[in-house]
Amino acid sequence: MVTEEQIRQALESIFVPGVVRSLPKMNLVRDIAISDQSVHITLASTALGSDAQQFIKGKVAAVLKKLPEVNEVAVDFVEAKPEEVNDIHCVVAVMSGKGGVGKSLVAALLGIELARQGNDVGILDADITGPSVPRMFGLGGARPSGSESGILPVLSRSGIEIMSINLMLPQEDDAVIWRGPLISRAITQFWEEVLWGKLDYLVVDLPPGTADAPLTVMQVLPLSGVVIVFSPQELAAMVVRKAIKMAQKMNIPILGVVENMSYLVLPDSGKKLEIFGKSKGEEMAKASGTPLLAQIPIDPQLAQLCDEGNIEKYNSDILKTFADNFLQALSLKAKPV
Structure with missing residues (x-):
């Protein structure tokens, strides 16, 4: 089964539009849930417009599905203040x-x-x-x-x-x-x-x-x-x-x-x-x-x-x-x- 560490490492390759730093570097990854061959990612929507959210959602799904034993990826956004x-x-x-x-x-x-x-x-x-x-x-x-x-x-x-x-x-x-x-x-x-x-x-x-x-x-x-x-x-x-x-x-x-x-x-x-x-x-x-x-x-x-x-x-x-x-x-x- 894929590990949280592998997922976080994969997410480092996905950059936030407008600032060109990765999702983990911007601290937007709020939660990672792994169940069998499914991965559920919760991200903060902070400072992200709807287009940026859709772009990131597609990128996350595409990158994580390349990991071994990952067949399904769900991405949700939650509101959070920058501070x-x-x-x-x-x-x-x-x-x-x-x-x-x-x-x-x-x-x-x-x-x-x-x-x-x-x-x-x-x-x-x-x-x-x-x-x-x-x-x-x-x-x-x-x-x-x-x-x-x-x-x-x-x-x-x-x-x-x-x-x-x-x-x-x-x-x-x-x-x-x-x-x-x-x-x-x-x-x-x-x-x-x-x-x-x-x-x-x-x-x-x-x-x-x-x-x-x-x-x-x-x-x-x-x-x-x-x-x-x-x-x-x-x-x-x-x-x-x-x-x-x-x-x-x-x-x-x-x-x-x-x-x-x-x-x-x-x-x-x-x-x-x-x-x-x-x-x-x-x-x-x-x-x-x-x-x-x-x-x-x-x-x-x-x-x-x-x-x-x-x-x-x-x-x-x-x-x-x-x-x-x-x-x-x-x-x-x-x-x-």
């Missing part, structure tokens, strides 16, 4: 007290390196009024799909799930002129109404500051911790201390700090030039009581790849070290989801 289906192991926010320090870049690089290590990763762009994640990933023409029961995120070239308000605007440079409550509601919807499925890590790119949007994320999302981003300028470091104090007051673990634009490597000599002043990495690590996870240099190649929408092509030993340090800090300080 009931989602299974996210770890939610981490990337924040700063000040804009322009490269917070979105750090969030994207962290997500990319975690995905390279074989993890299932999503990025929630919570910077509603200044979203930049889709542009870096080259998703300018992409649009989320779904149904009345939920929204399907957009998949990047390397398989990272991404949700951003810019994916829903007619033009990427359209302004989002909303007051705080609307911004907070949009962030909540990205958490509660998007079908993320099974993820090892969901990286949340927060807007700068300590106002409504960061507060919403810290209150609504089950954060395992935050990563604080800053640049070497004294002014930026001063403002970032506010973000550190906010996380501490909200009882959210600070996993570590990242200094972006730390230095520029001169191509001729290999000398490190501290364009924005002396590094404040150790100082900020001491202020937060956490490790310095990475010092990311100014890299013209990285800037070009971001502008071209090819950030996933960037590779560096610094990124691997960053991800390794992050994972180590996470294992020591994270809140369980």
Whole structure:
């Protein structure tokens, strides 16, 4: 008799239209019943329109009937909210007290390196009024799909799930002129109404500051911790201390700090030039009581790849070290989801 494990393995070959991840990866398989040579599959209909349901139903029947000793396949759908289906192991926010320090870049690089290590990763762009994640990933023409029961995120070239308000605007440079409550509601919807499925890590790119949007994320999302981003300028470091104090007051673990634009490597000599002043990495690590996870240099190649929408092509030993340090800090300080 066919086993449940064989069935689940076969279902991995069936991808959900619109997101191109398998039924098990999207956590849509609710129940598997085996009786003699008959198999009954129950799937969640979350974010699936009627056409998508019919497509999946036909695919499931065709694939499972190829298994030995399976002659009959029945497929049913049950309603479920995205938040009931989602299974996210770890939610981490990337924040700063000040804009322009490269917070979105750090969030994207962290997500990319975690995905390279074989993890299932999503990025929630919570910077509603200044979203930049889709542009870096080259998703300018992409649009989320779904149904009345939920929204399907957009998949990047390397398989990272991404949700951003810019994916829903007619033009990427359209302004989002909303007051705080609307911004907070949009962030909540990205958490509660998007079908993320099974993820090892969901990286949340927060807007700068300590106002409504960061507060919403810290209150609504089950954060395992935050990563604080800053640049070497004294002014930026001063403002970032506010973000550190906010996380501490909200009882959210600070996993570590990242200094972006730390230095520029001169191509001729290999000398490190501290364009924005002396590094404040150790100082900020001491202020937060956490490790310095990475010092990311100014890299013209990285800037070009971001502008071209090819950030996933960037590779560096610094990124691997960053991800390794992050994972180590996470294992020591994270809140369980």
